[in-house]
Amino acid sequence: MNILLIGSGGREHALARSLSASPLCSKLLIAPGNPGTAQYGTNVALDVADHRAVIDFCRVMGIGFVVVGPEAPLVAGLVDDLKGAGIKAFGPSRAAAQLEGSKAFTKDLCAEFGIPTAAYRRFTDAEAAKAYVRSYGAPIVVKADGLAAGKGVVVALSFEEAEAAIDMMIGGGLGAAGAEVVIEAFLEGEEASFFALCDGTRAIPFGTAQDHKRVFDGDEGPNTGGMGAYSPAAVLTPELQARVMREIIEPTLAGMKARGMPYTGILYAGLMLTKAGPQLIEYNARLGDPETQVLLPRLRSDLVAALLAACDGALDGVSLQWSDAAALTVVMAAKGYPGAVEKGSEIRGLAQAEALNDVIVFHAGTKQDGDRILAHGGRVLNVTALGSTITEAQRRAYDAVDRIDWPEGFCRRDIGWRAVERERA
Structure with missing residues (x-):
């Protein structure tokens, strides 16, 4: 079938790589895409905020399946409009996407259905x-x-x-x-990310990761969209994962169904692992960025088949297979991020970085200018490596980073430090 992928970041580059590898994918189009996604399909200049234009494009191009990457189109109801036009689409409805679109909505859901989370109050x-x-x-x-x-x-x-x-x-x-702001109690513990693939009634685990939100080494500086990540997260033991499914994911699905807004798509739970057990920090209604860049390189199963099963309410027959390898990604950002950044600086050495074994450089905020690749955003590259351990993946990722010639960029040099310390212990 012809597949349309919505989005333009590093997450979408990783998605394009996996979607295009499926035997179910005849042709992949990406709107709007980036220079990296163009390796796996055809980028198209489509205004994804114009839902009628997206529907018309799907009909003209014979699109059989739409995969929505970012949160904004989900919260805006793109999946609802596509389904209303008879086009199969992966992602939650506008109502269900409130799990990410409104932190107050999610906190109220947790309170109603007994999902463990920090105490909170809402204020305008x-x-x-x-x-x-x-x-x-x-x-x-x-x-x-x-x-x-x-x-x-x-x-x-x-x-x-x-x-x-x-x-x-x-x-x-x-x-x-x-x-409106939500003010909540400070939770002590270690953060981790848990992903579940949901079909409205059932959920199956879709991997674990840990990311690094602070901009500088040592978890210093302001929060960002994420400066790096690794998978799997050893801190989320099989026992803890079963508990997260039982106490957080499954009650959420039941609660959403009870509210008349069943959740279909990826449910990304940001967790705090406290002494009292895992507690929900927040939900995202899609795959994470940069977590996707370490999850999908480890997925051995057919991604398209899994996403279609979720759309069809048929996850009871799905069993996902994962590589035993570890993956780690380092975000290279433009100097000044997460504040104002200058665009247009040239990035060299990408081919040399990707020539290393088990290294993939995902484009997040780049622009093609003839034969040149230019920085075109805050988070610009995701340098990802696989290894038998997080320590090995970390070494390979930074070897690749050091081959990239981009004086106007920077990165953290300690991505994966928790996992490396555990592996050394």
């Missing part, structure tokens, strides 16, 4: 929010309710930090996303 008034913080104390977490590209969470270690975050969010610093 800045002074009331600050009064609550004064009464509660710090550390405390301030979150914008809506989509904020990974930048809507502040872990405030003092009242002053919390107050500044509240004023910034409710004051319009994140646009409509911060009109």
Whole structure:
């Protein structure tokens, strides 16, 4: 069948690589794609915010299946409109995508269905929010309710930090996303990411990972969309994974179905592994970025077949096979990220990096200019490597990073440090 992939980042480069490898894929088109996705299909200039244009394109091109990568089209209801036009599409409905589109929605769902998560309050008034913080104390977490590209969470270690975050969010610093804030208790423990493939009724595990949100080495600096990741996450033992499915994923699916908005798609649970057990930090309604870049290189099963089974409510017959290899990705970002960055600097050495064994360089924010590859975003490249251990994958990834000639870029040099320490112990 002809498949249309929606998106333009590193996640979509990884998806394009896996989708195109399926025997079920006759032709892959990517809207709008990037220079990396063009290796696996045809990039098309399509305004994905114009749902009628997407539907018309699908009909003209004989698209049998649409895979939506990013969160914004999901929250905007693209899957609903495609299905309404008789076009099969992978991803949650607009209503179900509220699990990512509204942190307040998710917290209320957790409260209603007994899903373990941090205590919280919701506010639209800045002074009331600050009064609550004064009464509660710090550390405390301030979150914008809506989509904020990974930048809507502040872990405030003092009242002053919390107050500044509240004023910034409710004051319009994140646009409509911060009109309401969720203030929640600070959880102590180790963070990990758990993915599940859902068909509205059932869910099956879709891998584990750990990412690095802070911009600088040693987990210093502001939060970002992610500076690197690795998979699998050894901290999520088989016993813990079973507990996450039982206490978090399955009650969420049951709750969404009870609310009349069954969840179909990838459910990405950001977890805090506390002394009391795993607790939900937040949900994403799609594959993570950069986590996809370490999950999919480890997947041995046919991705297209698995996604179609989820769409058809048929996951009871699916068993996914994974490589025993570990994967690690290092994000190379433009200097200044997560703040303002300059676009247009040339990146050299990509072929030399990919010439190394078990290395894949995923494009995240690049632009083709003749024979040149230019930086065209904040997070620009995801340098991914496989290895028998996280330590080996880390070494290979940084060997590849060091072959890339891009003075205007930077990366963290400690991606995977927790796993490396565990492997050395």
